[in-house]
Amino acid sequence: MREALKVLAVGMIALSTGACSLVVGVVGLEEEEPQTTGSLPSNAGRVLSPDLNDEDWRRAKAALGVALDPQGPGTRVSWDNPASSMKGSFTPTGAPFVKDDQICRTFASALSGPATASLQGTACRPSGGEWVIKDVKPTKAQAKA
Incomplete structure (x- = not known):
């Protein structure tokens, strides 16, 4: 014992x-x-256009999240900021796919206001995180113009 x-x-x-x-x-x-909090710097929208201010990007980021949501209808989502006259939209152009343990989706984006652009790119998000634009470039039609 x-x-x-x-x-x-x-x-x-x-x-x-x-x-x-x-x-x-x-x-x-x-x-x-x-x-690490997973949040993006306030100037992350500059990847779409150097003319986007913080409020433009906040509104654009919300539209991006809705447009690319893999559970959503996959339709165009618009945003605008009356204070800066900037507006734009995001449209998913492909089905969601998994890459590096993240959900990714290709998209088209149109910007108008003081700056005008037609873009295409890819955004990804970790499980439960926010969408992050991984690459973006002018659409082929705009690149030739």
Whole structure:
């Protein structure tokens, strides 16, 4: 009986000591490494056009999310910002696909206002995250003009 109590006591000490060092290690990691939130910088819309301001991009990003939603109807979604006279739309051009553990979708985008552009690109999002434009270029018709 006494032997069993000694083994139990040693096991309890080992477990409690291990737990303490684990907590200290986690706290140390949090202080040294910043946590990633998955949010985009406010100037991320500049990939569509350097003429988009922060509010234009906020509105465009919301439309992009609705348009590319794999559970949605896959139709064109428009946005506008009366304050800057910018407006645009996103239209999915292909079915959703998985790449690097992210849901991706190709799209066409039209911008008008002080800047006009017709674009095509690909956006992806991690599970539960926001859409991130991975590549964008002028449509072939605009590139020739």
